[in-house]
Amino acid sequence: MRTIKYAVAASLLATAPLAAAQQLSIATGGTGGVYYPIGGGFAEMINDHIEGADATAEVTGASVENMGLIMRGDADLALALADTVYQAYNGTGDFEERQIENIRALASVYPNAVQLVTLADSDIESLADLEGKRVSVGAPGSGTELNARALIESNGMSYDDFNPQRLNFNETADAIRDGDIDAGFWSVGPPTSSILNLAATRDIRLIGFSDEEIANAQESEPVFAPYELAAGMYDGMDEAVQTIGIPNVLVVNSDMDEELAYQLTKLLFEHTDELIAVHPAANDTTIEFTMESTPVPLHPGAIRYFEEVEADIPDRLRQ
Template sequence: MKHKRRFLPIVLFLGLALVLGACGGEEAGSGSDNNDTDFISVLTGGTEGTYYPLGGSFAKIINTHVDKVEATATSTGASVENMNKLKDGKDDLIAFTQTDIASYAVDGKQMFEGKPIDSIRAIGALYPETIQIVATAKSGIRTVEDLAGKKVSVGAPGAGTYASAEDILALYGMSMDDIDAQNLDFGESTSGMQDGTIDAAIITAGTPTGAVESLAASTDISIVSLDENKIAELKEELPYYSEFTIPKGTYGLKGDVKTVAVQSMLVTTEGMDKDLVYNITKAIFEHTDAIGHQKKEDISADTALNGVGIELHPGAKKYFDEKGIKK
């Protein structure tokens, strides 16, 4: 009888181990048809930019409208860093990026030279990312050429802003060597202008940008306009740029500012489950009214394929095909 009592706990332990092993056989994020929750990270940008609050809204929409999914927005260094995170091959990530940076990553160009990340797939474009050359009034900066020799923030390391800054400087026959370049995120950039440690910042983000709004509330600023002929030249050379006008009144501006923009977009990896991506795409584009940011006015399924230069994820393609939306 004593032997039987010793044996019973061993049998129970082995049975429990088998049950736990079976439950652990499927990983969250696999899109499997079990009772597990899929945990999704939404890679955004700095907390003072546009990606981060939008990512929080998207996470709430996904959690509300997609069964068995728990999404969380994560602050990152934005576009370039996000593409490199997708390179790791995890299939539980959605990322914000610029359309130009996504194309560079897939094609192995620019900052991804010789190191293509060909597993990236598009979910859809969101809104224009405006190139904003923000300067303090006291800096005396009124034109792109005035940036020469000045302390200018060109974006945090790993952010798409750096690539945009290079393009704009090159358009005027300049390079990073002509300015005192500072690698700062949006919040650091505007704080630096406020306390006088930097003169200007090139910021690529949806307008209005929270960090710039906060700066304008306490400091006299200007936004540098680009010349019409230079805008035309840039669009011809790099077609993912489009002309954009920052309207009078934004940041207290007394007149319209002519500049350019790329598109922001959402991407994921080719390995994310097709049905999961379909449900996420549908949830976001059919509940834009729940987005807690001004940019919701620009986000629509009808324009979600504009400027998308990389392959769509099959789940996203299924959604847009159903809606009759083509590139």
């Protein structure tokens, strides 16, 4: 168990059996990203530790699609980017005509990093150099596309300036490798398997963003924050690269049973080491990160757990 500043009980997670058997669906993303292994890891934790629950991770189009799945009750839990969650809850951006007020958060799990990748011998060295190029902006209905578009448009460009391709992570990596596109965006917890695999077969370069480009993006999307990709993260990456990060949120429907939401939140934070073993992105799964980064109110069951461990819960998360 990880040590945090809150008074988390030192005993192993003990849960009462659920009143009835629960089949839980966790909406994730594509297999080439981080959502799927994180969701799969959490599903295994649920199956191992919560009596009466049977969880399965589902491959989806990621953030935007996942909001609809939660709204309709077609998924019980979902991972999604904070900006997507914020827009869905408030009825802004892509959700202007379909506000989803029944979203509640259990936690913020880890930050994504927007990663713009090209081949090392490409003439693309900056965001502006995408003009006239073939660029993957992420799968349709993904948080990657929302992030890419916000970054591009806040810096005076649009899809009209290049040839946008809507590919998932694995498709993007394959298309860059094969020369079918010139560059691609990922918004995912680093390092991610699809970029690691690409870097193992081709020399790649990650494109950094200037302070001005990051400031412009933050003005457009307040959930963006400066983020540094460490040197050596991928083969051939000799220097750190400046980009932007966005929290990833574990969300549920507001109608979820309070006891179940409590047990899920307790499990996440008292067995975080099991999730870290699945993917290193979970090193950022802390109560502090949840309190600082979560963009929508918490589920009452999650609040119950955070009160139990004496977390300092901001008023904005208690609505």
